[in-house]
Amino acid sequence: MRVTAVRGHEIASDAFRDAASLAPTSLEQKVLFAKVCGEMIAAHEDLGALALAIAHRREGGILRNYLTYAPADIRRLFVAFNTMESIRTLLDLPNDETLAARLSQENRSVLEQSLNELGRAFKLAAENYLALDGKLVNTYNKIKHGFNLIQRIDLLISADSIDAEWRDQIHVLTGIRRDGRINFTSIERSVEMLESLINATKMCGLAWKEMASLVVWLIDHEVPLSDDGANVSAPTA
Numbered sequence: 001m002r003v004t005a006v007r008g009h010e011i012a013s014d015a016f017r018d019a020a021s022l023a024p025t026s027l028e029q030k031v032l033f034a035k036v037c038g039e040m041i042a043a044h045e046d047l048g049a050l051a052l053a054i055a056h057r058r059e060g061g062i063l064r065n066y067l068t069y070a071p072a073d074i075r076r077l078f079v080a081f082n083t084m085e086s087i088r089t090l091l092d093l094p095n096d097e098t099l100a101a102r103l104s105q106e107n108r109s110v111l112e113q114s115l116n117e118l119g120r121a122f123k124l125a126a127e128n129y130l131a132l133d134g135k136l137v138n139t140y141n142k143i144k145h146g147f148n149l150i151q152r153i154d155l156l157i158s159a160d161s162i163d164a165e166w167r168d169q170i171h172v173l174t175g176i177r178r179d180g181r182i183n184f185t186s187i188e189r190s191v192e193m194l195e196s197l198i199n200a201t202k203m204c205g206l207a208w209k210e211m212a213s214l215v216v217w218l219i220d221h222e223v224p225l226s227d228d229g230a231n232v233s234a235p236t237a
Contacts (some may be wrong), residue, residue: 009043010205013198020194030149030170033194037170037187038143040197043204044129045140048074050211051122054091058226062215078126087119091211094223102223114214121207128200138174139185148173156182 013036020032052073053065081090093115099108142148150171154162163169168189175183187193218225 007205009039009046009201010198013039013201017194017198027149027151030189031147033189034143034147034149034170034172034187036194036197036201038140040201040204041129041140041143043201043208044125045071045074047122047125047204047208047211048077048129050208051087051090052077054211054215057092075129078129081122081126082130086115087122088115090122093218094225099223103221107221111214111217114210114217118207118210118214121203121210124200125204125207139172142172142174150182150184153184 016032016035016039020029020036023029023032049066049069050062052069053062055077056065059065077090081087084090094102099111103111150156150173153166153169153171163186166186170187170189172185172187173182174185177183215225
């Protein structure tokens with residue numbers, strides 16, 4: 001799991017990027033570009049899901065919680081993180097007294113450094129995920145299921161609402177209102193945006209690996225992760 005969860009989105013994103021560079025038509029390029037965006041969103045959700053599972057590990061274990069999260073829970077988690085002091089608080093890790101009883105000063109320093117690096121990555125992930133508010137999840141769902149690109153956005157909305165560069169953008173249809181107007185998400189189509197999406201995907205993958213490795217490291221050092229002092233299942237399946 002620490003291999004597939006980390007590399008899965010990265011492999012898919014790289015494959016979509018390579019295919020897009022060879023795509024013979026603008027439509028094919030846009031479809032593949034949107035798929036990269038979908039992988040980026042999914043990578044953020046997977047990272048949030050692992051954090052959520054660790055925080056709720058006492059309720060059935062980490063792996064079970066990781067496999068049963070709801071997308072709405074991820075957004076609430078990222079919002080909550082912005083009000084917390086650290087990633088350690090978010091993950092509900094053992095207190096200083098427990099750590100001091102189980103870890104040497106050197107190992108506590110190693111843990112602190114790991115948490116600081118993980119916290120910085122998680123902060124960026126939270127900012128990315130919350131940037132588009134609820135539209136992000138809806139866009140991801142539409143890219144994965146019921147995927148529709150709008151080729152001629154100029155025929156569906158008023159001229160004063162169209163970006164001058166609309167022909168080079170990717171417009172994902174996300175809904176139709178009762179009055180017939182459409183809801184859509186626009187994605188910039190450029191090399192810079194493509195690399196940005198892929199880099200964000202890889203960042204989430206690396207943070208996921210660091211978070212999973214952190215749990216395994218704590219278990220290996222006999223740091224209790226449950227209230228009764230017994231360790232719960234780690235994401236190592």
